[in-house]
Amino acid sequence: MKSAPRYLREPQVLARVPFSKPTLHRLVREKQFPRPVKIGPRAVAWLADEIDAWDEKIRAERDAQTEAA
Numbered sequence: 001m002k003s004a005p006r007y008l009r010e011p012q013v014l015a016r017v018p019f020s021k022p023t024l025h026r027l028v029r030e031k032q033f034p035r036p037v038k039i040g041p042r043a044v045a046w047l048a049d050e051i052d053a054w055d056e057k058i059r060a061e062r063d064a065q066t067e068a069a
Helices: 010-016 021-029 048-068
Strands: 037-040 043-047
Touching: 010 021, 010 043, 010 048, 043 048
Parallel strands: none
Antiparallel strands: 037 043
């Protein structure tokens, strides 16, 4: 049985990433960070699994650069 997706609101996302709110939105616009999903008429949230995958991706890129040096 698949578990329900976990949603993170903006303050929760900002607590997990090393950048500011304007940078978060710029990275989303530039497609360098997962896009939020609409969860209500005036509310959005990010899928926790997508944030985790993004984190793993940037760590893997860092490790690949370290190994290449």
